[in-house]
Amino acid sequence: MPKNAVRLLVVSNRLPISLKRDGDEWEIESGKGGLVTAMAPVLRNRGGDWIGWPGAGSDVDLGPYLAEYSKKAGYTLHGVNLTEDDVQGFYQGFSNEVIWPLFHDVQSRCNFAPEYFKSYYDVNGKFADVIAQVSTPDDYVWVHDYHLMHVASRLKEKGETRRTGFFLHIPFPPLDIFLKLPWRHQVIRALLDFDLVGFQTFRDRRNFLQCVTTLCKGYKPSGRGPVVQIRGEGRVIKAGYFPISIDYKDFSSQARTRAAAELGDQVHDAFRRRDLVLGADRLDYSKGIPERLEAMRMLLTKYPELREKISLVQVVVPSREKVPEYQNMKRRIESLVSEINGEFSEPGWVPVYYIFRNLDRNELVAYYRTSKVALVTPLRDGMNLVAKEYCACNVTGDGVLVLSEFAGAAAQLQRGALLVNPHDVEGVADAIYRGYHMSLDERRSRMHKMQTTIRKFDIYWWVDSFLKAAFGKHLDDFPPQEVVDYHTSEG
Incomplete structure (x- = not known):
């Protein structure tokens, strides 16, 4: 220039x-x-x-x-x-x-x-x-x-x-x-x-x-x-x-490619076509991951009919691994995953799948495409782009976003998301249950509102x-x- x-x-x-x-x-x-x-x-x-x-x-x-x-x-x-x-x-x-x-x-x-x-x-x-x-x-x-x-x-x-x-x-x-x-x-x-x-x-x-x-x-x-x-x-x-916000067009376009569809089908097949609840976060105490796992435990306790029908896929991206406090948090998360799986697992079904690594963009888009519910429940967050990426990649338009009212994204997406207090584990469990049983028309109406907002304010x-x-x-x-x-x- x-x-x-x-x-x-x-x-x-x-x-x-x-x-x-x-x-x-x-x-x-x-x-x-x-x-x-x-x-x-x-x-x-x-x-x-x-x-x-x-x-x-x-x-x-x-x-x-x-x-x-x-x-x-x-x-x-x-x-x-x-x-x-x-x-x-x-x-x-x-x-x-x-x-x-x-x-x-x-x-x-x-x-x-x-x-x-x-x-x-x-x-x-x-x-x-x-x-x-x-x-x-x-x-x-x-x-x-x-x-x-x-x-x-x-x-x-x-x-x-x-x-x-x-x-x-x-x-x-x-x-x-x-x-x-x-x-x-x-x-x-x-x-x-x-x-x-x-x-x-x-x-x-x-x-x-x-x-x-x-x-x-x-x-x-x-x-x-x-x-x-x-x-x-x-x-x-x-x-x-x-x-x-995000580059809505870029995420949406990638999610609609044949490669993304094929990888999404592989993910779905790997979980035996069960409905997935997705959490994707950096390792940090502000993200509310232990509280989310407790909400999953509450869900399976309060609504036993959902056992063997859904699984939580919790992706945790490594962060500040040398800091003792973060090492302790990682151990706490892994302990909770082990406890929940030990309590509820059945042959051929595990309630929580824990992934501790960076997912590349292709993998992440595949999980976004495949998951019926996204669980974005930070205790406090400036915005949270995962919520917006999930909506952009929801090509069928029938996904459900369960979103913390303490995430900045709540101000823009409140008309479509199910807003929750992440400290209220029973309330989060109830929101997942509601999202799972929500009618197709309501799911599509809510997702359309969120996608319209994210597309406009990209x-x-x-x-x-x-x-x-x-x-x-x-x-x-x-x-x-x-x-x-x-x-x-x-x-």
Whole structure:
């Protein structure tokens, strides 16, 4: 693209790749997670840049690896070098032992170690340095998630002027919870240094505005609608809610291919054509997996007629496996699976199938196609894209989504999903039972409502609405530069 063209820069804790050591060599692995799923199709071939940590030590020359992947991906990668101490204090410490549990309403898991915030502040400065090096004041810098709430503040401290937007992918807590953060003033002030602060839901934005008016005297919100203004100290900051989504067309199209149909039939045959209830989650205490398993136990106890008719397929994607707390959680999940199967299994039938690994996209789509019920029951979640992916892949239009009322997706999908309190295991069991016996007409009506919403408010709508609010730009202002076969290039 022309040298002086305006670019969109995405900044996140991790790049959409990670570097893994294989002996004396380093291998590139494509990243996982909702942000990669959301942003990679948007940046591809639009001349965009992505800034983040690639997962390697600070002694590694990142250039050749990032250049190699950039050619295939259709956008340019820039790495931020972090030391092991940086990763421990900034990522494992402040991000995941302070902000993650606090913002997910699990204050008992917080470790408010003072050194964690210093590391967080310093690492945000390293990200600001790379942004300053590879961008111009005309570029649009879109910063993502709770790891990088101080980036705009650090840029300003360094005398760098950039147009910046921030999007929080996790929930923003209510005032009484946020006040427990020892660095509450620093964090809320840092967020106000962005030009736009975006959230998943109206509730998250409302919580943020309450914190601003309480902690930042002189700042006053005004306006109505998805985007409002905050005036204070001679500045105007925007705050809005923009529910993230998926590439509906891409998921739906793949689910309708012959290959997906054949793989779906293989899955169905493997379970002897029984009806499947699907759970698919990353290993984390916010996902409510033990509570879901207890709901399955309650279902089989309360409604014995469903035994041998349905099975729960629980997929758990490994995460933070070296952290003792997550190791304990994994053991608890495996213990519950063993208990339930030991109590209810019959020859030729197992009530819970447990899969502890990453499923590739083809496998996941096959399970989405095949499952009669999707069980998406986090205790707290910013959005949850699994719920939307399941709906997009439900080609027969008769699947049932049982969805936690504490997932951000509930605000958009409440007219079609069966909303539940994940702490109420009997209520979740009753919802599964209701979904199993629901009439075909009602199932199709509910699924149609959800698919219509997800199709209309897809990932491109999300990006377009954020860019318009933040910078007065549309996605079409960053047109594709060329077309490549990225399905092949990214494996």
